Each structure stands twice: as structure tokens, then as C-alpha cells.
Amino acid sequence: xxxxxxxxxxSIDLAQEDASAxxxxxxxxxxxxxxxxxxxxxxxxxxxxxxxxxxxxTDWINNFWKVLAHDPRTLKRIWSNIKExxxxxALDPLTKELLYVAVSASNGCRYCIASHGAAARNKGMxxxxxxxxxxxxxxxxxxxxxxxxxDVAVDPxxx
Amino acid sequence: xxxxxxxxxxSIDLAQEDASAxxxxxxxxxxxxxxxxxxxxxxxxxxxxxxxxxxxxTDWINNFWKVLAHDPRTLKRIWSNIKExxxxxALDPLTKELLYVAVSASNGCRYCIASHGAAARNKGMxxxxxxxxxxxxxxxxxxxxxxxxxDVAVDPxxx
Amino acid sequence: xxxxxxxxxxSIDLAQEDASAxxxxxxxxxxxxxxxxxxxxxxxxxxxxxxxxxxxxTDWINNFWKVLAHDPRTLKRIWSNIKExxxxxALDPLTKELLYVAVSASNGCRYCIASHGAAARNKGMxxxxxxxxxxxxxxxxxxxxxxxxxDVAVDPxxx
Amino acid sequence: xxxxxxxxxxSIDLAQEDASAxxxxxxxxxxxxxxxxxxxxxxxxxxxxxxxxxxxxTDWINNFWKVLAHDPRTLKRIWSNIKExxxxxALDPLTKELLYVAVSASNGCRYCIASHGAAARNKGMxxxxxxxxxxxxxxxxxxxxxxxxxDVAVDPxxx
Amino acid sequence: xxxxxxxxxxSIDLAQEDASAxxxxxxxxxxxxxxxxxxxxxxxxxxxxxxxxxxxxTDWINNFWKVLAHDPRTLKRIWSNIKExxxxxALDPLTKELLYVAVSASNGCRYCIASHGAAARNKGMxxxxxxxxxxxxxxxxxxxxxxxxxDVAVDPxxx
Amino acid sequence: xxxxxxxxxxSIDLAQEDASAxxxxxxxxxxxxxxxxxxxxxxxxxxxxxxxxxxxxTDWINNFWKVLAHDPRTLKRIWSNIKExxxxxALDPLTKELLYVAVSASNGCRYCIASHGAAARNKGMxxxxxxxxxxxxxxxxxxxxxxxxxDVAVDPxxx
Numbered sequence: 001x002x003x004x005x006x007x008x009x010x011s012i013d014l015a016q017e018d019a020s021a022x023x024x025x026x027x028x029x030x031x032x033x034x035x036x037x038x039x040x041x042x043x044x045x046x047x048x049x050x051x052x053x054x055x056x057x058t059d060w061i062n063n064f065w066k067v068l069a070h071d072p073r074t075l076k077r078i079w080s081n082i083k084e085x086x087x088x089x090a091l092d093p094l095t096k097e098l099l100y101v102a103v104s105a106s107n108g109c110r111y112c113i114a115s116h117g118a119a120a121r122n123k124g125m126x127x128x129x130x131x132x133x134x135x136x137x138x139x140x141x142x143x144x145x146x147x148x149x150x151d152v153a154v155d156p157x158x159x
Numbered sequence: 160x161x162x163x164x165x166x167x168x169x170s171i172d173l174a175q176e177d178a179s180a181x182x183x184x185x186x187x188x189x190x191x192x193x194x195x196x197x198x199x200x201x202x203x204x205x206x207x208x209x210x211x212x213x214x215x216x217t218d219w220i221n222n223f224w225k226v227l228a229h230d231p232r233t234l235k236r237i238w239s240n241i242k243e244x245x246x247x248x249a250l251d252p253l254t255k256e257l258l259y260v261a262v263s264a265s266n267g268c269r270y271c272i273a274s275h276g277a278a279a280r281n282k283g284m285x286x287x288x289x290x291x292x293x294x295x296x297x298x299x300x301x302x303x304x305x306x307x308x309x310d311v312a313v314d315p316x317x318x
Numbered sequence: 319x320x321x322x323x324x325x326x327x328x329s330i331d332l333a334q335e336d337a338s339a340x341x342x343x344x345x346x347x348x349x350x351x352x353x354x355x356x357x358x359x360x361x362x363x364x365x366x367x368x369x370x371x372x373x374x375x376t377d378w379i380n381n382f383w384k385v386l387a388h389d390p391r392t393l394k395r396i397w398s399n400i401k402e403x404x405x406x407x408a409l410d411p412l413t414k415e416l417l418y419v420a421v422s423a424s425n426g427c428r429y430c431i432a433s434h435g436a437a438a439r440n441k442g443m444x445x446x447x448x449x450x451x452x453x454x455x456x457x458x459x460x461x462x463x464x465x466x467x468x469d470v471a472v473d474p475x476x477x
Numbered sequence: 478x479x480x481x482x483x484x485x486x487x488s489i490d491l492a493q494e495d496a497s498a499x500x501x502x503x504x505x506x507x508x509x510x511x512x513x514x515x516x517x518x519x520x521x522x523x524x525x526x527x528x529x530x531x532x533x534x535t536d537w538i539n540n541f542w543k544v545l546a547h548d549p550r551t552l553k554r555i556w557s558n559i560k561e562x563x564x565x566x567a568l569d570p571l572t573k574e575l576l577y578v579a580v581s582a583s584n585g586c587r588y589c590i591a592s593h594g595a596a597a598r599n600k601g602m603x604x605x606x607x608x609x610x611x612x613x614x615x616x617x618x619x620x621x622x623x624x625x626x627x628d629v630a631v632d633p634x635x636x
Numbered sequence: 637x638x639x640x641x642x643x644x645x646x647s648i649d650l651a652q653e654d655a656s657a658x659x660x661x662x663x664x665x666x667x668x669x670x671x672x673x674x675x676x677x678x679x680x681x682x683x684x685x686x687x688x689x690x691x692x693x694t695d696w697i698n699n700f701w702k703v704l705a706h707d708p709r710t711l712k713r714i715w716s717n718i719k720e721x722x723x724x725x726a727l728d729p730l731t732k733e734l735l736y737v738a739v740s741a742s743n744g745c746r747y748c749i750a751s752h753g754a755a756a757r758n759k760g761m762x763x764x765x766x767x768x769x770x771x772x773x774x775x776x777x778x779x780x781x782x783x784x785x786x787d788v789a790v791d792p793x794x795x
Numbered sequence: 796x797x798x799x800x801x802x803x804x805x806s807i808d809l810a811q812e813d814a815s816a817x818x819x820x821x822x823x824x825x826x827x828x829x830x831x832x833x834x835x836x837x838x839x840x841x842x843x844x845x846x847x848x849x850x851x852x853t854d855w856i857n858n859f860w861k862v863l864a865h866d867p868r869t870l871k872r873i874w875s876n877i878k879e880x881x882x883x884x885a886l887d888p889l890t891k892e893l894l895y896v897a898v899s900a901s902n903g904c905r906y907c908i909a910s911h912g913a914a915a916r917n918k919g920m921x922x923x924x925x926x927x928x929x930x931x932x933x934x935x936x937x938x939x940x941x942x943x944x945x946d947v948a949v950d951p952x953x954x
Contacts, residue, residue, distance in 0.1 A: 032309070032310040032477070033309055035312075060316070062314045062316075062317070063311050063312055063313070063314050064302070064305075064306060064311050067309050067311045068305070068309075070604075070608070071608035071611075071612075073402070073608075073612075074305075074608060074611070074612050077399065077402060077403075077612075078301075078302065078305070078615075081298055081301075081395065081399065082298065082302075084391070084395060085291070085294045085295055085298050085395075086295075089287070089291050090285060090287035090288045090290075090291050091257075091288050091291045091292065095254055095257065096291070096295060098250075098254065098258060099257060099258065099261045099292060099295045099296070099299075100295055100299050102258045102261050102262055103261055103262065103265045103295070103296055103299035103300065103303070104299055104303055105781060105784075105785035106262045106265055106266065106781055107265065107299075107300065107303045108585070108781070108784040108785070108903070108904075109303040109306055109307055109585075110313065110784075110787060111306045111307075111311050111312075111313050112299070112302065112303050112306055113785055114313045114314075114317040114318070115313075115314070115317055117317075118316070118317045126249060127865075128248070128249035129249045129250050131249075131865070131866035131868075131869060132244070132248050132249050132250045132255070133250065133258060134781075134782060134785055134786070134866075134869070135244045135866075135869050135872075136244055136245075136255060136258045136259055136262070137258070137262055137781055137782075137785065138778040138779070138781045138782045138873075139240055139241065139244050139778060140258075140259050140262035140263055140266075140271070141262065141266065141777040141778055141780075141781045142237075142240075142774040142775060142777055142778035143223070143237065143241075143271065143774070144262070144263055144266045144268040144271050144777075145741060145742055145744070145770075145773055145774045145777045146223075146227070146233075146237070146770060146773075146774045147223060147268055147270045147271055148268055148270075148741075148744040148746075149741035149744070149749055149770055149773065150191070150192055150226050150227075150770070151191040151746060152222050152223050152226045152270050153194075153222055153270075154222070154269065154270050154273045154274075155221045155222050155273075155274070157219070157221075157277070158221070158273040158274055158276075158277045159273070159350070191954070229763075229767070230767035230770075230771075232767075232879070233767060233770070233771050236771075236876065236879060236880075237774075240872065240876065243868070243872060244872075264622060264625075264626035265622055267426070267427075267622070267625040267626070267744070268744075269625075269628060272626055286388075290388070290389035290391075290392060293389075293392070293622075293623060293626055293627070294389075294392050294395075296622055296623075296626065297396075297619040297620070297622045297623045298619060300618040300619055300621075300622045301615040301616060301618055301619035302615070303618075304582060304583055304585070304611075304614055304615050304618045305611060305614075305615045307582075307585040307587075308582035308585070308590055308611055308614065309611070310587060318827070350627070350628040351627055353630075378634070380632045380634075380635070381629050381630055381631070381632050382620070382623075382624060382629050385627050385629050386623070386627075392623075396619075396620065396623070399616055399619075400616065400620075403609070403612045403613060403616050404613075407605070407609050408603060408605035408606045408608075408609050409575075409606050409609045409610065413572055413575065414609070414613060416568075416572065416576060417575060417576065417579045417610060417613045417614070417617075418613055418617050420576045420579050420580055421579055421580065421583045421613070421614055421617035421618065421621070422617055422621055423940060423943075423944035424580045424583055424584065424940055425583065425617075425618065425621045426744070426745075426940070426943040426944070427621040427624055427625055428631065428943075428946060429624045429625075429629050429630075429631050430617070430620065430621050430624055431944055432631045432632075432635040432636070433631075433632070433635055435635075436634070436635045444567060445706075446566070446567035447567045447568050449567075449706070449707035449709075449710060450562070450566050450567050450568045450573070451568065451576060452707075452710070452940075452941060452944055452945070453562045453707075453710050453713075454562060454563075454573060454576045454577055454580070455576070455580055455940055455941075455944065456714075456937040456938070456940045456941045457558055457559065457562050457937060458576075458577050458580035458581055458584075458589070459580065459584065459936040459937055459939075459940045460555075460558075460933040460934060460936055460937035461541070461555065461559070461589065461933070462580070462581055462584045462586040462589050462936075463900060463901055463903070463929075463932055463933045463936045464541075464545070464551075464555070464929060464932075464933045465541055465586055465588045465589055466586055466588075466900075466903040466905075467900035467903070467908055467929055467932065468509070468510055468544050468545075468929070469509040469905060470540050470541050470544045470588050471512075471540055471588075472540070472587065472588050472591045472592075473539045473540050473591075473592070475537070475539075475595070476539070476591040476592055476594075476595045477591070509795070547922075547926070548926035548929075548930075550720070550926075551926060551929070551930050554717065554720060554721075554930075555933075558713065558717065561709070561713060562713075585903070586903075636668070668945070668946040669945055671948075696952070698950045698952075698953070699947050699948055699949070699950050700938070700941075700942060700947050703945050703947045704941070704945075710941075714937075714938065714941070717934055717937075718934065718938075721927070721930045721931060721934050722931075725923070725927050726921060726923035726924045726926075726927050727893075727924050727927045727928065731890055731893065732927070732931060734886075734890065734894060735893060735894065735897045735928060735931045735932070735935075736931055736935050738894045738897050738898055739897055739898065739901045739931070739932055739935035739936065739939070740935055740939055742898045742901055742902065743901065743935075743936065743939045745939040745942055745943055746949065747942045747943075747947050747948075747949050748935070748938065748939050748942055750949045750950075750953040750954070751949075751950070751953055753953070754952070754953045762885060764884070764885035765885045765886050767885075768880070768884050768885055768886045768891070769886065769894060771880045772880060772881070772891060772894045772895055772898070773894070773898055775876055775877065775880050776894075776895050776898035776899055776902075776907070777898065777902065778873075778876075779859070779873065779877075779907065780898070780899055780902045780904040780907050782859075782863070782869075782873070783859060783904055783906045783907055784904055784906075786827070786828055786862050786863075787827040788858050788859050788862045788906050789830075789858055789906075790858070790905065790906050790909045790910075791857045791858050791909075791910070793855070793857075793913070794857070794909040794910055794912075794913045795909070
């Protein structure tokens with residue numbers, strides 16, 4: 001959990017402390033929602049947590065799912081999408097994670113880079129591959145702007 | 160080249176005709192620049208065109224480079240970047256193209272999707288792989304927004 | 319379907335003609351895919367088309383679904399998401415469409431503005447409401463940049 | 478105010494302390510500007526603060542305005558825009574705030590989500606409505622990319 | 637005005653023809669709105685058109701304003717903003733236009749690049765300057781992604 | 796360097812401490828990479844650091860380069876691009892920095908705003924100029940969305 005330290009004079013004020021308390025009691029609609037731990041979860045949520053852990057062969061749940069758990073319908077829907085899209089298919093699992101990381105890096109989603117970066121690493125991504133991925137993300141963002149700004153016509157051979 | 164047909168009454172007006180004429184004569188600063196064909200190119204530009212064709216083992220130049228050719232310094236710089244970033248490395252050539260297509264699709268760059276999609280196809284991308292790539296691009300854009308809007312804290316295990 | 323007219327000399331060249339022919343025969347991986355009409359569709363795809371028409375109480379299918387139909391898994395998955403998210407809930411149907419239009423307008427997705435704009439209109443959106451929606455989209459994009467650029471700290475009362 | 482803690486060895490270094498001091502004295506052009514409190518404000522700025530509080534029937538000013546106050550012309554201009562666009566019209570006040578939140582969530586503006594989220598809450602937004610709003614924002618971002626990447630042609634019925 | 641040619645068999649179908657007719661009669665809510673010409677405009681709109689032409693020392697109105705004219709409040713509000721922000725100030729008029737073009741190029745707004753590009757040209761922008769502007773826009777988009785993806789900490793000297 | 800304080804009960808947990816240790820030893824692929832200081836750098840990296848300092852007539856290296864240094868090829872490539880694009884040309888050095896800041900502000904890259912903002916300040920940018928730049932960035936983002944959403948046709952005079 002992120003804490004914002006507000007220092008006024010010589011004292012430290014942990015502003016989010018109250019927010020998290022309020023959030024836990026359901027009385028807040030702060031943009032930040034506290035993760036729902038397994039022990040606190042409803043049976044409906046636990047069933048999804050169990051499926052996530054079984055599918056991923058792991059024994060823990062990362063914060064994205066624990067935050068989505070405040071809205072069990074969305075938790076279930078998004079997990080179902082991820083399970084299908086990132087499951088076995090025509091692209092191998094590592095390539096799928098690399099693509100997820102690349103889009104997340106292009107969009108500047110820090111959490112998504114961290115979580116899918118960890119997943120890619122578990123599937124074998126090396127430091128050198130990650131560096132090349134970032135270089136491609138950066139360069140594509142550069143040429144995407146040049147192409148659009150210059151309104152380049154699609155070559156007939158590409159159609 | 161894109162033509163905008165303006166139909167007024169029963170007659171067809173090809174508005175861009177004049178613009179392209181002006182562009183060819185150097186008198187316009189239209190956002191759209193006409194491609195510089197090999198035969199019209201300066202020796203400096205031809206040298207880069209030659210290197211592009213030799214590197215890619217092909218006998219033609221696509222519009223992106225022919226439009227950049229109005230600014231030879233940028234043409235040379237961008238080609239040098241692409242040659243290095245997309246050249247041999249830790250990621251295989253197909254994966255590199257898939258990443259380029261994914262970022263371009265996420266950014267909505269139609270030309271870039273078409274050109275790098277064609278390159279990916281030449282390197283073996285199948286229809287099924289392209290469909291999965293698009294599904295990942297779409298889903299990552301969805302979860303990227305959910306994560307950011309909910310301000311999900313990065314799990315310590317991901318750091 | 320979009321056609322690119324390429325006019326060279328006095329003749330009109332319909333470059334996409336071949337692409338669409340190739341696409342119909344499955345031999346192309348053009349970024350543009352031809353819509354799959356009901357009569358051409360597989361039973362699996364027709365079942366989804368039928369559900370879309372029954373759910374929406376209409377007798378036709380718009381191009382988005384007909385283009386997704388090249389990839390029946392994604393067609394089924396996206397329709398399932400739309401059906402759930404845009405179905406009955408805590409927000410009324412018009413408000414849901416307005417939110418979809420607003421995000422699409424902010425992202426510059428012309429097709430999405432047109433299709434969800436039509437849906438919003440069918441649910442009662444007036445011209446005046448659409449004008450106000452666009453004004454909010456524009457202004458939010460302005461203040462979002464000012465806030466981010468100035469790195470404004472979140473007020474404790476908002477947490 | 479955000480503080481960056483830099484921990485080197487066992488000591489805590491509050492790097493922003495100097496920056497804020499400099500900012501207060503007007504000698505810095507840090508991207509982060511300190512809020513201008515009512516008591517420190519010029520009569521010109523106080524007049525706008527008074528109008529904000531009167532219009533919103535509240536007794537405090539949030540940081541966005543207090544940071545804009547370093548540039549009174551922009552403070553006045555943006556407030557005038559917000560007052561007009563978010564004021565009475567064809568859309569009800571809650572719907573207007575929901576649209577503002579949706580665009581801000583799509584753009585990833587944390588402060589804007591928090592401030593307009595609080596405003597929406599004050600106007601009656603429930604937790605369930607907020608969850609549905611986020612689901613729409615996420616899904617629209619997914620389908621916007623699919624539509625653009627697949628270059629779907631607008632159906633004549635939508636034109 | 638853009639026309640979409642739909643060619644089916646050997647015949648040309650001008651789909652937007654009907655849409656524009658509907659739009660002129662006020663019966664459509666197509667995303668595309670037809671420009672309101674001076675002669676058709678209400679006195680309220682003409683007054684703004686007159687101010688635009690007087691301020692810019694020109695005798696015509698570009699499409700952006702003519703399309704906004706369907707919503708006179710927004711027309712007036714946006715013109716008032718542009719007049720103030722782009723008017724005399726601490727930055728010279730050419731630099732202001734260059735900044736507007738750069739943001740528009742980064743966002744991929746074709747119309748905005750064309751209109752503000754023309755304005756910049758009128759204020760003296762050369763071809764070489766435009767090429768350098770585009771190079772900066774492209775490179776900034778590249779490094780912006782690298783910085784965000786790598787989560788680079790702000791140097792204390794920059795605070 | 797950013798530290799995330801995790802407070803559980805009464806104790807402070809500095810989660811990133813381990814990550815940085817791992818990163819220094821090369822065993823982590825955390826999204827956040829620790830800056831490589833001059834003394835730790837390889838001769839290849841030092842040579843680039845020396846060129847950066849000589850070109851900029853300064854005696855220190857900012858974090859962007861020190862983080863890129865984990866990937867010397869990218870460090871060298873990006874520096875070579877920046878040196879060329881931001882070097883002497885048709886636009887004066889201050890205007891170039893203003894354009895870089897404007898794009899970075901539009902994209903919400905906090906580090907880039909801070910670093911290029913500092914560079915612009917060193918080249919003479921005043922507070923008033925920075926305020927005007929931000930106003931243009933904000934307004935362009937507003938009108939870019941209105942133009943795109945309304946699908947405004949480019950005036951023939953702009954082509």
C-alpha cells in the first residue's frame with residue numbers, strides 16, 4: 001500500500017491512514033481501494049482467487065485482483081478475459097507476456113509493467129530482451145507520431 | 160496518395176491535386192508531404208534508400224521513408240535507429256515485429272499497423288497469431304485503465 | 319467499406335479492391351478485414367449474431383461485430399463483455415451510452431463515437447446533451463493535462 | 478504536498494524541502510507549484526476563490542485552484558470554463574460529474590479522479606455506480622483499440 | 637467535406653450524402669456536423685465570426701468554427717479561450733503556434749496540424765523549422781515512454 | 796530514488812531496499828532500475844557520460860542517462876538522437892526546449908517536464924512563459940478532442 005507522507009513543521013502526517021480506515025469500513029469512495037485479503041473475502045470472491053492460484057500454479061494473489069474484489073462481477077469478468085486471452089494459443093506464453101508488457105509500457109501503467117514484467121521474467125525473459133522490448137516501445141512511439149503527423153499514405157502493397 | 164473527393168452538386172473536386180502540385184514545387188507546407196521517388200532523390204537520399212533495400216533484401220521503398228526524405232537528416236537518423244533496434248539481438252525478428260505492431264495498434268497508427276503487420280507476416284505471423292495479438296492489445300488497454308484508475312499499489316514481490 | 323482512390327494521370331485506381339478479394343479468400347492479413355455477412359457466417363458466428371439482434375431488439379448487425387467475426391473467440395468474448403457491462407445495472411442505459419461515447423470521443427475513435435452515439439440517440443440523447451457531453455470531454459482533457467503537468471497533490475479531504 | 482524520501486545509509490533526506498522553500502520565495506520553476514492559500518492570495522485571486530466557494534456552497538478551495546493561482550489569468554479562465562460547462566444545462570449535475578470522472582479515469586489523471594469522484598459522490602454517486610463507470614471506461618478502451626486497429630468502416634446507418 | 641465512397645459491384649454509393657442532408661435539416665445526430673456558413677448563421681454566431689475575422693485580419697472562417705457553430709455557447713467559449721491564450725503575451729506569436737502544432741502532432745489531430753501549421757507558416761515558420769519541430773515531437777514521445785517505463789526518479793537538482 | 800514506505804502496525808517497511816540491492820547485483824528485473832554512477836560505470840558508459848557533460852558544459856549527469864546506462868547500446872543511441880535533434884539548427888535552443896516540455900506535459904511525463912523544464916529555465920524561460928506554455932498545452936488538448944470528435948473536414952486552403 002502507498003502512503004503519502006505529509007510533513008508539516010517537524011511532524012509526519014500519514015494522510016492515507018484515515019482513508020484506508022474509511023475504505024475498510026465501506027464508508028469511502030476514495031479512488032484508492034484497499035486490497036481484499038483472502039481471509040476477508042466472500043465465498044464468491046474466494047472461488048475466483050482459488051481459480052487464479054490454481055491456473056497460475058501459485059499460492060498468492062496480487063493486488064490487482066484484491067482491489068477488483070470490491071466489485072465481484074468485474075473481478076470475475078476480467079479474470080475470465082485474462083484467463084482466455086493469456087491462456088494457450090497460437091502465440092507462446094512468453095511472447096504473450098512481452099506483448100502485454102510492451103502495451104503497458106507504452107501506456108505508462110507502472111503497476112502493469114511490474115506485474116506483467118514479473119510474469120514475463122518467470123517465463124524466461126532476460127534483461128537483454130527487456131531492454132530490446134523497451135527500445136522497440138520507445139521507437140514505435142516516435143515513428144507512430146511522425147507517420148501520423150506527416151499523414152503518410154498506406155502503400156498499395158500493404159493493403 | 161490519399162485523395163479527398165469533394166462533391167458539390169454533381170461535380171467532383173479533387174482538392175488535394177493543387178496541394179500536391181504545390182508540395183512538389185516546394186511552395187507548400189501542407190501536413191501531407193508527397194513521397195520522394197528514387198529517381199527524384201538526391202544522392203544523399205539514394206544512399207539511404209539503397210541501404211534500406213540491401214538490409215531488407217527487397218527492391219522497393221515504402222512511403223514512410225519516401226516522405227521522410229524531404230528532411231534527409233531525419234530520414235538518416237530514423238533509419239539508423241530502426242536498423243539498430245530491429246536488427247539481430249536477444250529477441251527474434253518475428254517477436255520484434257509483433258511488439259512493433261502491438262504498440263502501433265495500441266496507439267491507433269493505421270500506417271504503422273499496415274507496414275509492420277506486413278513485415279510480421281513476411282516473418283511468419285499467422286492470422287491466428289495476429290488475432291491473439293489484437294486481443295492482448297485490447298485487454299491490456301482495458302486493465303491498464305482499471306489499474307491506474309483504482310491506483311493499485313505495486314505488490315512488494317514485484318519490486 | 320473504405321476505398322482508397324489513387325488517381326494517377328486521369329485514371330482511378332481502386333487499390334483496396336485486390337486486398338478485399340484476398341481478404342475474402344483468407345489469403346491476406348491486411349489490417350482492414352471485410353465484414354462477415356450473416357449469410358456467409360458459420361453456425362457459431364450466427365448464434366452470436368442472433369443473440370446480439372435478440373438482445374438489442376433489432377434486425378441487423380453493425381460492422382464491428384461483422385469484422386470481429388473473422389476471430390469467433392474474440393467475437394464471443396467481446397460480445398459477452400458488452401452484454402454484461404452495458405446491460406441492466408446501477409446506471410441507467412442512457413447514462414451508460416453517454417459514458418461510452420465520452421471515452422470514445424476522448425480517445426478519438428470515430429467508429430465508436432458513431433455507433434455508441436447512435437445508440438445513445440436511440441435511448442433519448444438530445445442534440446443539446448451531446449453538445450454538453452463534448453464540452454465536458456474537451457474541458458476534462460484540458461484540466462487533466464494542467465493537473466498532471468503541475469503535479470497537483472491530492473487534497474486530504476479527497477482521500 | 479508530496480515528499481520524496483531519499484534514504485541513503487540510515488538517514489532520511491527530504492529532497493523536496495529545499496524545492497518548496499525556493500518555490501515559496503518565487504525563485505524556482507519546479508514543475509510542482511505550492512498551493513496559494515487564501516491568506517496569502519492577492520485580491521484578484523481571492524475574488525475567484527470567493528466565487529468558487531459561493532458557487533459550490535462550500536468553505537474551502539481544493540489544491541487545483543490553489544496551484545493555478547500562481548497564474549491568475551489561467552485561474553480565472555479555467556474557473557470560468559468549469560463554471561459554464563459544469564453548470565445547469567441539458568445534462569443533470571450527477572451525469573456531468575460521471576462524464577468528467579470517466580474521461581479522467583481513461584486519461585489516468587489521479588487527482589482529477591479523486592476530485593471529480595468526490596464531487597460525484599456528493600451528488601449521489603453510489604459505489605455500485607462507480608464500479609459500473611470504471612467497467613465502461615475499461616471496456617471502451619479495449620473496443621476503441623480493436624475498432625481502430627481493424628479499421629472498421631462506419632455503417633451507413635450510423636452516418 | 638469528406639465523402640466515403642462505397643463501391644459495390646460497379647456502382648458508387650455516396651453514403652454520406654443522405655447524412656449531410658439529414659444534418660442540414662437538424663434531424664441527425666451524426667458525429668460529423670456540416671459547417672454553418674456565414675449566410676446561414678444566426679446573428680449571435682455572426683457576431684463571433686466577425687470577431688474572429690477582425691482579430692485575425694482575414695476574410696474567411698475555417699471549418700472548426702463553422703462546425704462548432706451548431707452549439708453557439710461552445711463556439712463563444714472556445715473562441716474566447718483561443719483569443720486569450722493565443723493573443724499577445726510573454727511568448728511571441730510564432731512560438732505559440734509552434735507549441736500548438738507540436739501538441740497536435742503528438743496527439744495525431746490531422747485537422748489541428750493543418751490549421752495551426754498554416755497559422756505558423758503565416759507567422760514565418762520555415763520548412764526546416766517544421767522538420768525540426770516534428771523531430772522533437774517524435775523524440776520526446778520516445779523518451780517520455782522510456783522514462784515512464786523505467787520509473788526514473790527526479791533528480792533533486794530538478795526539484 | 797523513490798522509496799515506498801509500507802506501514803503495517805507501527806513499523807516501517809522499506810520494500811524497495813531489497814529490490815535495489817537485487818538490482819545492483821543484476822539479479823532483478825524490477826521495472827525500476829538504479830542509476831549507474833560514474834564511478835561504477837564501464838569505460839564505454841563513461842565515454843558517453845563525458846560527451847554529455849562536455850556537450851552540455853556541465854559537471855553532472857542526470858538520472859535518465861544513469862538509468863539507461865544498464866543498456867549501453869540504448870544509452871548511446873538515445874544520446875546520439877538527443878544530441879542531434881536538440882543541437883544547433885533552424886529553431887533556437889530555447890524554442891526547442893519549450894517544444895520538448897510541451898510534448899512532455901501533454902503526455903504527463905513528470906520526469907521529462909522536470910528535466911526539460913530545468914533546461915528551458917537555464918536557456919531563459921520565464922515563469923510567465925511557462926504559464927503560457929501550459930495554457931497552450933491544455934487548450935490544444937481540449938480543441939484536439941473537439942475537432943476529432945466532430946470529424947471536422949480540413950479546409951481546402953489548409954491543404
